[in-house]
Structures are given as structure tokens and as C-alpha cells.
Amino acid sequence: MSNNYFNTLPLREQLEQLGKCRFMSIEEFSDGVEALKGKKMVVIGCGAQGLAQGMNLRDSGCDVSYALREAAIAEKRQSWKNATENGFVVGTYEELIPTADVVLNLTPDKQHTPVVNAVMPLMKEGACLSYSHGFNIVEEGMKIREDLTVIMVAPKCPGSEVRNEYVRGFGVPTLIAVHEDNDPKGEGLALAKAYAAGTGGHKAGVLMSSFIAEVKSDLMGEQTILCGMLQTGSLLCFDKMVEEGIDPGYASKLIQYGWETVTEALKYGGVTNMLDRLSNPAKIKAFDLSEELKQIMRPLYNKHQDDIIDGTFSRTMMEDWANDDKNLLGWRAETAETAFEKTPAGDVEISEQEYFDNGILMVAMVKAGVELAFETMTAAGIIADSAYYESLHETPLIANTIARKKLYEMNATISDTAEYGCYLYNHACLPLLADFMKDIKTDVIGKGLELDDTGVDNARLIEVNAALRAHPVEAIGSVLRGHMADMKKIV
Amino acid sequence: MNIRLDNLTVNFDDRFQLDEINWQLDDSQHWVITGANGAGKSALAAILAGAGESVAGSITGLPAKVGLVSFEAQAELIERERKKDDADIMDVIAEGTPVHEILHEGSRNPALIQQLVSMFKLEPLLERAFRKLSTGESRKVMLIRALASEPELLVLDEPFDGLDAHTLEMLQQYLHGLVETVPMVLVLNRFDEFPDFITHIAYVDQARLQHQIDCNDQQAYNDLYQLLHLKTTDLQVPAADPDTAIPKLDPTQPLVQLNKINITYDGQRIIDSLDWTIQPNQHWQLSGPNGSGKTGLLSLITGDHPQCYVNDIFVFGFQRGNGESIWQIKQFIGYVSTALQWEYKVGTGLRNVIISGFYDSIGLYTKATDRQKKIADEWLALLGMTDRADTPFNKLSYGDQRLLLIARAMVKHPPLLILDEPCLGLDDMNRQLVLALIEKICAGSETSVLYVNHHAEDKINGIDNYLTLEKRESNNH
Ligand SMILES: NC(=O)c1ccc[n+]([C@@H]2O[C@H](COP(=O)([O-])OP(=O)(O)OC[C@H]3O[C@@H](n4cnc5c(N)ncnc54)[C@H](OP(=O)(O)O)[C@@H]3O)[C@@H](O)[C@H]2O)c1
Numbered sequence: 001m002s003n004n005y006f007n008t009l010p011l012r013e014q015l016e017q018l019g020k021c022r023f024m025s026i027e028e029f030s031d032g033v034e035a036l037k038g039k040k041m042v043v044i045g046c047g048a049q050g051l052a053q054g055m056n057l058r059d060s061g062c063d064v065s066y067a068l069r070e071a072a073i074a075e076k077r078q079s080w081k082n083a084t085e086n087g088f089v090v091g092t093y094e095e096l097i098p099t100a101d102v103v104l105n106l107t108p109d110k111q112h113t114p115v116v117n118a119v120m121p122l123m124k125e126g127a128c129l130s131y132s133h134g135f136n137i138v139e140e141g142m143k144i145r146e147d148l149t150v151i152m153v154a155p156k157c158p159g160s161e162v163r164n165e166y167v168r169g170f171g172v173p174t175l176i177a178v179h180e181d182n183d184p185k186g187e188g189l190a191l192a193k194a195y196a197a198g199t200g201g202h203k204a205g206v207l208m209s210s211f212i213a214e215v216k217s218d219l220m221g222e223q224t225i226l227c228g229m230l231q232t233g234s235l236l237c238f239d240k241m242v243e244e245g246i247d248p249g250y251a252s253k254l255i256q257y258g259w260e261t262v263t264e265a266l267k268y269g270g271v272t273n274m275l276d277r278l279s280n281p282a283k284i285k286a287f288d289l290s291e292e293l294k295q296i297m298r299p300l301y302n303k304h305q306d307d308i309i310d311g312t313f314s315r316t317m318m319e320d321w322a323n324d325d326k327n328l329l330g331w332r333a334e335t336a337e338t339a340f341e342k343t344p345a346g347d348v349e350i351s352e353q354e355y356f357d358n359g360i361l362m363v364a365m366v367k368a369g370v371e372l373a374f375e376t377m378t379a380a381g382i383i384a385d386s387a388y389y390e391s392l393h394e395t396p397l398i399a400n401t402i403a404r405k406k407l408y409e410m411n412a413t414i415s416d417t418a419e420y421g422c423y424l425y426n427h428a429c430l431p432l433l434a435d436f437m438k439d440i441k442t443d444v445i446g447k448g449l450e451l452d453d454t455g456v457d458n459a460r461l462i463e464v465n466a467a468l469r470a471h472p473v474e475a476i477g478s479v480l481r482g483h484m485a486d487m488k489k490i491v
Numbered sequence: 492m493n494i495r496l497d498n499l500t501v502n503f504d505d506r507f508q509l510d511e512i513n514w515q516l517d518d519s520q521h522w523v524i525t526g527a528n529g530a531g532k533s534a535l536a537a538i539l540a541g542a543g544e545s546v547a548g549s550i551t552g553l554p555a556k557v558g559l560v561s562f563e564a565q566a567e568l569i570e571r572e573r574k575k576d577d578a579d580i581m582d583v584i585a586e587g588t589p590v591h592e593i594l595h596e597g598s599r600n601p602a603l604i605q606q607l608v609s610m611f612k613l614e615p616l617l618e619r620a621f622r623k624l625s626t627g628e629s630r631k632v633m634l635i636r637a638l639a640s641e642p643e644l645l646v647l648d649e650p651f652d653g654l655d656a657h658t659l660e661m662l663q664q665y666l667h668g669l670v671e672t673v674p675m676v677l678v679l680n681r682f683d684e685f686p687d688f689i690t691h692i693a694y695v696d697q698a699r700l701q702h703q704i705d706c707n708d709q710q711a712y713n714d715l716y717q718l719l720h721l722k723t724t725d726l727q728v729p730a731a732d733p734d735t736a737i738p739k740l741d742p743t744q745p746l747v748q749l750n751k752i753n754i755t756y757d758g759q760r761i762i763d764s765l766d767w768t769i770q771p772n773q774h775w776q777l778s779g780p781n782g783s784g785k786t787g788l789l790s791l792i793t794g795d796h797p798q799c800y801v802n803d804i805f806v807f808g809f810q811r812g813n814g815e816s817i818w819q820i821k822q823f824i825g826y827v828s829t830a831l832q833w834e835y836k837v838g839t840g841l842r843n844v845i846i847s848g849f850y851d852s853i854g855l856y857t858k859a860t861d862r863q864k865k866i867a868d869e870w871l872a873l874l875g876m877t878d879r880a881d882t883p884f885n886k887l888s889y890g891d892q893r894l895l896l897i898a899r900a901m902v903k904h905p906p907l908l909i910l911d912e913p914c915l916g917l918d919d920m921n922r923q924l925v926l927a928l929i930e931k932i933c934a935g936s937e938t939s940v941l942y943v944n945h946h947a948e949d950k951i952n953g954i955d956n957y958l959t960l961e962k963r964e965s966n967n968h
Binding site: 032033037038055058059060061062063085086087088167168169170203 | 794799814818819834850852853856
């Protein structure tokens with residue numbers, strides 16, 4: 001059984017690694033991909049990240065080819081098609097890995113141990129192995145040959161965005177790290193920077209972090225606010241609306257597209273802007289609901305963070321891997337059978353503003369989830385910048401997947417790790433919110449407040465506005481969104 | 492009154508012919524006829540006063556009394572006066588017909604004449620011979636004659652030209668007073684001169700009545716405004732930005748050289764072993780039916796097609812696949828296509844959309860310099876969109892978006908401008924707008940234009956190299 005790397009470190013170092021995070025300035029990338037010039041990059045796996053990153057790197061002038069497992073080549077699987085149809089050289093591990101200066105491991109995290117064990121012996125002396133997620137190193141304690149440099153370049157977006165943003169002339173925020181145990185030539189940082197520049201990430205902002213901070217924050221974000229909260233919220237809101245006699249088609253549509261619409265406001269101007277889209281009475285209502293939700297859910301967020309930090313989460317998940325994914329597959333099937341999932345969005349017109357007005361509870365859930373995840377992460381020693389990307393920043397991206405094809409699409413797009421964590425959250429959160437939901441009526445989900453008089457108490461409104469703006473996720477958010485220059489202008 | 496022109500073709504002394512006019516005017520309407528110089532505006536107006544010889548089609552419902560003021564009518568009257576002099580030359584030294592006589596010729600309403608004379612301050616000239624008047628003075632006489640004739644239809648061709656500010660205002664007020672009683676047709680060149688009582692606009696181009704617009708249709712009104720602006724202003728393509736100058740290319744090398752190019756989708760060959768060279772300063776038209784691989788071929792040049800890495804492509808000094816980045820290639824290219832327009836679904840303001848052309852990005856991710864903003868504003872002025880600099884791009888009409896993307900593509904003065912079906916999806920007016928802009932660009936800059944259209948006959952002046960792709964039968968490879 002694997003050995004959790006984080007748990008082998010002394011506390012002092014654990015804290016240091018968790019707190020590692022620095023926002024890099026664009027000037028630090030003035031060398032572009034120079035450090036990768038003349039080097040051969042071989043990508044393992046040609047899925048969502050593999051294809052997008054490879055295409056970007058090639059378009060930036062890097063030499064990219066793909067090493068796929070033999071079955072994928074023989075059966076001409078999608079990964080083989082992805083690579084060959086896009087004009088890449090494709091070969092087996094034996095053919096390509098020995099020639100590689102940089103090997104990009106972009107296979108699913110669950111496969112990392114066998115994949116790395118297979119390719120490591122084939123790698124050239126002094127070459128570099130890179131990851132886009134640190135799970136294998138941190139949670140499974142994978143030991144990499146001492147002569148190899150190990151880096152991480154983790155785009156904070158799905159592969160499709162990684163490619164689309166590059167083509168627009170931009171990039172997606174990216175986290176880079178060097179595994180300090182494996183930096184024999186001290187070139188890890190230069191390689192990671194060049195790689196990030198090659199994918200366009202430097203234009204949107206790069207965080208210099210550690211494998212540990214990346215893993216512990218990434219896991220936390222994806223299982224709580226990003227996927228967990230949206231899934232739980234979808235199910236609860238849908239069932240409540242139907243129970244209150246709202247047309248199921250309408251309810252289904254309000255939720256399916258509602259997350260995307262309200263988090264679009266979040267993307268542009270943070271939690272404050274999302275709540276500013278509501279009328280004054282609705283804003284106060286959403287604020288109060290979210291305060292209540294935060295109080296109820298805080299212990300759950302703490303538990304998730306604790307289990308992630310001490311390795312309980314990855315241990316139980318790996319036990320499920322060893323058990324043929326019994327839990328994961330069971331939960332996946334269960335989700336497919338929920339009423340929300342099975343009710344198609346109705347053929348009704350819902351205006352952009354109506355998603356806010358009739359979705360006050362959804363706004364409150366997003367606010368509560370984002371703030372709780374952020375608060376919990378920073379309390380665990382994760383730096384605010386990192387916590388922002390892993391909570392608020394990614395929420396709209398996940399919401400988009402729900403808009404496309406509901407929870408099915410979300411769970412298909414996210415990693416197995418995120419999906420597993422999402423179900424854990426969902427199972428704990430549904431009963432936790434049962435009492436809270438008893439008092440919920442259609443005024444906050446489905447119909448809106450329908451007030452004749454939208455007056456509010458001045459003092460209360462001032463209080464709420466001040467509290468919204470004073471939250472630390474808003475401060476760091478406005479700085480980071482500013483770095484993304486005219487990001488606010490793109491849709 | 493209800494005038495109808497059906498497929499009317501009218502000949503003017505064999506010098507000029509207006510073709511196939513279909514037009515209807517009634518009592519409740521006030522029209523402006525507009526268009527570029529030489530388009531046939533005045534001729535169309537003159538038809539309403541019975542000018543020209545109808546050679547085909549029909550015109551019905553013309554009122555008996557039409558008051559016409561135009562340079563032609565004015566010239567005719569002066570000519571008549573001159574002939575009179577010639578006739579009289581033998582006996583007396585003729586002074587010619589005095590103004591008061593000219594004024595009373597067509598009107599039986601002396602009170603009205605008197606009122607108008609005093610309005611136009613023409614009293615001191617009443618005894619003067621008409622042919623001795625200055626152009627401006629004789630123009631006023633023409634106006635009074637027409638107004639005093641109590642016409643059933645007033646046709647005024649450029650009535651405001653050459654009038655001093657005071658007279659202009661007075662005349663406009665007077666016309667306002669007639670709105671309820673006399674239908675009017677004015678020939679006017681400038682939108683800002685259009686009186687607000689105008690209900691319809693007729694746009695004439697190349698001797699045809701090309702567009703008829705109801706002024707309530709705001710979108711059509713805006714489009715026409717821009718078209719007229721592009722057609723009638725002497726446009727200067729704004730300069731490039733010296734700070735983001737494109738590297739100089741070796742003028743002896745081709746811009747693009749494709750050797751034995753193949754494009755294959757799903758095992759099916761779309762382009763087979765094609766050679767193509769574009770030299771600097773050549774303009775090209777690429778045609779072919781849908782599915783013949785035009786867009787694929789273009790994206791090999793722009794670097795957007797992944798198969799550019801498995802073909803022998805030389806572009807702007809780079810042999811592809813040797814460590815160059817696509818941004819090094821794209822800097823030499825301005826690109827416009829429907830696909831780009833779909834991609835460009837951004838809320839960015841118009842000025843920033845143009846500036847994004849300096850960076851080849853969709854959306855703007857870099858702080859623009861003052862100089863770039865100034866250049867972008869010059870482009871907006873050229874397009875007649877100055878007042879919309881901060882309007883979000885996605886709020887523009889489809890045709891305006893296209894114009895703006897052409898400006899975005901041109902802003903850096905690229906050596907190669909690729910226009911992939913730039914008129915696709917545009918109505919006729921917007922098509923003409925886009926073509927007018929492209930012709931300006933072809934004529935006035937160092938940019939090679941590569942114009943793609945699936946109709947080979949849709950030609951642009953200034954393009955003289957053609958490549959036509961055939962659709963390949965499937966599976967012949
Ligand atoms: N998705 C995201 O949003 C995201 C964001 C940031 C980072 N990441 C990270 O990026 C990495 C790749 O994730 P992904 O989402 O791109 O994965 P993915 O879409 O599932 O693609 C994985 C690829 O690996 C191949 N593969 C699967 N099992 C393999 C095995 N045992 N041996 C060799 N190849 C195998 C698959 O091809 P065949 O089955 O055809 O061989 C497939 O092409 C992960 O570390 C993930 O955490 C993902």
C-alpha cells in the first residue's frame with residue numbers, strides 16, 4: 001500500500017509547504033518557452049488535458065509527441081484519434097519515452113502509480129517528469145528516481161478551456177510547483193515556467209506553489225463548493241420546488257441554468273456582485289439564509305478539510321479503487337436516478353434576471369459554499385490566492401458543465417477524485433440540511449419574493465453590504481481578477 | 492397623389508440611364524433621395540418632374556403641378572435666358588428678363604410671391620435681370636418660383652446647398668410649415684441635413700434604386716447612414732502603430748508558399764497535393780463550393796489547422812514546424828470570417844475590439860496605449876461608429892460586427908488580409924458596406940488581400956489573381 005508523503009513530513013515542514021504560494025508577475029515569464037527549446041516533450045495520455053496542453057505547447061513552438069499505452073494504439077481509441085488527427089507523432093512508451101527530455105504525465109490520477117512505474121525505467125538520465133495534479137506524489141507517496149526532475153503545471157480549468165483560452169490569445173490561471181525532493185539540477189522552476197508559458201497560463205496569472213498546497217486545496221475545493229455544494233443544492237432545490245407545486249420542467253430549468261447564470265455574476269465581481277444582482281429585500285434574505293447555511297455546514301467543511309489533510313480521504317478513496325470502485329459506481333448510478341436528473345428542462349423562457357430573483361436560495365448556497373471553503377482552506381494554512389482559485393474562481397466553470405447536461409455532465413467532466421469527494425459531501429450534506437429545508441418556501445426558490453413594497457431598513461442594508469464586502473475572499477478576489485486584466489470583458 | 496414607378500427604365504439624352512426603378516410614393520410621405528455622387532439621385536428626382544424618356548416599364552400618378560428646384564433646372568432657365576439674348580442681339584442691348592417677371596411666370600398668387608420675396612430678402616433684386624444674378628441668388632429665385640407655384644409635389648434637389656445660415660434656417664422652417672399639405676422629395680447628400688419630417692429614404696447607387704427605407708426602422712437607418720458615409724467620404728485608412736510594428740519581411744520572398752498540400756478528414760482527402768504561392772502585393776480571390784476545403788486551406792496559412800504541422804508550409808519567413816509559435820505567424824495576418832464572428836461573442840467595447848487586433852486576441856488582455864486608442868478611434872470614425880466606442884460588441888448588428896472585425900484585422904496593417912466570405916449572412920446593404928470598405932483597403936495600402944467567396948462572380952475591384960477549388964468526389968484516395 002502506498003505511503004502518504006505529506007504524513008511523513010515533520011509538522012514544521014507540513015505547514016511551510018501548505019503555506020507556499022506566490023503570485024508571479026508576468027515579467028518572470030519574459031523568456032517564454034526558451035527553457036524548452038530543443039527539448040523533446042512527450043505527453044502520456046491524450047485526454048482532456050493531454051490534448052489541450054499538447055496543442056498549446058506545440059503552437060508555442062515546442063516539440064510535442066504522444067506516448068500512449070499499446071491498447072490505445074492498437075484499438076485506435078479516442079486518445080489515439082485525438083493525437084493522430086491533430087498531426088502529432090504517436091508511439092508506444094518504448095518508442096518515445098527514452099527520447100524524451102520532459103515527460104508530461106496526463107493520465108487519470110487513479111492510473112498514475114502503474115503509469116509512472118511503467119515509464120520511469122524508460123526515462124533518460126536527468127530528464128523531467130511533470131504532473132498536472134500532485135495526488136500521486138503527495139497522497140500516494142510515489143518515489144521518483146533521484147536523477148529526475150519532478151514538476152507540476154496545473155491549469156485551473158478543464159482541458160477545453162485550456163485550449164479555447166489559448167486560441168483567443170489568453171490562457172487560464174495555472175499553478176506551478178517543483179517537487180523539492182526531485183530537483184537535482186535546480187532546473188525545475190525554469191522548466192515549469194516555460195511549460196506554463198507554453199500553455200498560455202502566464203497571461204492569466206501563475207501561482208508558484210507546492211505539490212502539497214496544490215493537492216490539499218484542490219481536493220478541498222472540488223469536493224465541497226465546486227461539485228458537492230452544486231450537486232446537493234440542485235437536488236434539494238429541485239425536490240423543494242416540486243413539493244411546493246412548481247412545474248417540474250420550470251424547476252429543472254431554473255436549476256440547470258441557474259447555477260451558470262448566478263455564478264457568471266460571481267466570476268465578474270465576486271460574491272458581492274452576485275448578491276448585488278438581487279433586489280434589496282432579496283439580498284438581505286439571501287444573506288440571512290447563507291449565514292444560517294454556513295453555521296449548519298461549517299462542521300462538514302471542517303471535516304472534509306481535516307480528512308484531506310490527514311490523508312483519511314485519499315486512503316478511503318484508494319480502498320474503493322482497490323475494491324473495483326464499488327462506492328463510486330454505486331453513487332454514480334444513484335445520481336442518475338434522481339428526480340432532478342430525470343426531469344428535462346421545460347420549454348419555458350427564463351430571463352437572466354429571473355434566475356436571480358427566483359433563485360435566492362441558490363445564490364445563498366453559492367455564497368455559503370464559497371466563503372466556507374475559502375475560510376476552511378485558509379484556516380488550514382493554505383494561502384488566500386490559492387484558496388481563491390480553488391473555490392470562487394472555479395465555481396462558474398463547474399456550473400457551466402451542469403448547464404450543459406446537468407449532474408451527469410459535471411461528474412463526467414471532473415476527475416474521479418473530485419467525483420468521489422462530491423458524493424461523500426452530498427451524502428453528508430443532504431441529511432444535514434433536512435431541517436433547514438423544511439422552512440424553505442417558494443419565495444426563496446421558484447417564485448421570488450413577489451413583494452409589492454421593496455423597501456428595506458437602511459441600517460440592515462448597510463450592515464449586509466458591509467459584511468459582504470469585508471469578507472477576505474472579496475479582497476483577494478479583486479486583486480486576482482485585476483491581474484486577469486480584461487478577463488471581465490470576455491465571456 | 493399616388494405615384495407608381497414599375498420597372499421603369501428612363502433614358503436621359505443617351506448620356507445616362509436609370510434602370511428598372513420600382514417605387515411608390517403617396518401623399519402622407521416625405522422622401523429623401525440619397526447616394527454617392529454620380530449615382531443617379533438627381534435623375535431619379537427629375538423623373539418626378541417629367542424629365543427623361545421612358546424606354547421600359549411605366550410611371551403613373553404623377554401630379555400635374557410639380558415644383559422642381561435643381562441645378563439642372565436652374566441651368567436650363569439660365570440657358571433659356573441666354574438664348575433669348577442671342578435672339579435679340581440684333582436690335583437692342585438686352586438686359587434679359589427681370590427677376591419679378593421670372594417669379595410671376597409660374598404662379599397666380601402674387602401675395603404668396605411677395606411674402607416669399609421678403610422672406611428671402613430678395614426685394615433689392617426684383618428689377619435685376621435673372622441671368623445677371625449670382626448662383627446663390629438665382630437659386631433663391633428658383634426656390635421662390637417653386638414654392639409659389641402651389642405644387643402638389645415639391646421636388647428639391649440639394650435645396651440647402653450654398654444658402655447662408657439665415658436663409659437655410661428660414662427655408663427649413665418654411666418646409667416644416669408645408670409638411671401637412673405638400674408631399675416632398677428632397678435630394679440630399681448628408682444625413683445631418685435630413686429634416687426630421689422625412690419619413691422615407693431612397694438610396695441610389697449605380698443608376699438603380701438600391702434601397703428604400705422607412706425611417707422608423709432604426710437599424711436600416713443606421714446601416715444606410717454608414718453606407719453613405721463610406722461611399723461619400725474620402726476615407727483615409729488610419730496609420731499603423733509604430734510601437735507594435737510588424738517585423739519587416741524580405742520583399743523577395745513569397746508571403747505564403749504551400750507545397751503539395753494535403754488536408755484529410757476522417758481518412759478523406761479534402762485538398763490533394765495543392766501548390767500555391769502568394770507574392771507580396773498580390774491580391775487573390777479564392778473560390779469554390781462549400782466543402783471544397785477553402786477554410787481548411789486558409790487555416791493552414793493562419794496556423795489554426797493542426798495539419799499545418801504535417802505539411803510543407805512556408806509563411807512569412809517561417810518554414811512551419813521548426814519551433815516558431817503561432818503568434819509569430821499571426822502577427823502578419825489580419826483575418827475575418829463568420830467563424831471568428833461567432834467566436835467573438837464578447838461584451839468588449841468596440842474600441843477595445845479594434846485594439847485587440849494589435850494582439851491577435853479575441854478580447855483584450857493587455858492595457859492599450861494611448862496611441863492605440865487614438866488609432867482605434869480613427870477607425871471608428873472611418874466606420875461612422877464614433878459615438879459607439881464603448882458599446883459592447885455583442886450589441887451590434889450582424890453587419891456592423893463584420894465591419895468592425897475588418898477594422899480589427901486591418902488595424903496593424905498586416906502584410907496579408909484574409910477575408911473568408913466576408914459578406915456571408917449579410918443583407919444587401921451590409922454587403923455593399925463591406926465591399927466598399929474592402930475596396931478602400933485594396934486600393935490604399937500595402938496589404939495583400941486574400942478574398943474568399945464561393946461565388947467566383949462576386950468580384951472586388953483590384954483583385955486579379957484567382958484560385959478556384961473543386962469539390963472532390965469522396966473516396967478517390
Ligand atoms: N480535467 C481537469 O479539469 C483537470 C484540470 C487540471 C488538471 N488535471 C489533471 O490532468 C491529468 C489528466 O486528467 P484528464 O482530465 O485530462 O484525464 P482524461 O481526460 O481522463 O484523459 C486521460 C488519458 O489518459 C489515458 N489513460 C487512461 N488510463 C491510462 C493508463 N492506465 N495508462 C496510460 N494511459 C492511460 C487515456 O487514454 P486511453 O484510455 O485511450 O489510453 C486518456 O487519453 C490528471 O492528473 C488530472 O488531475 C485535470
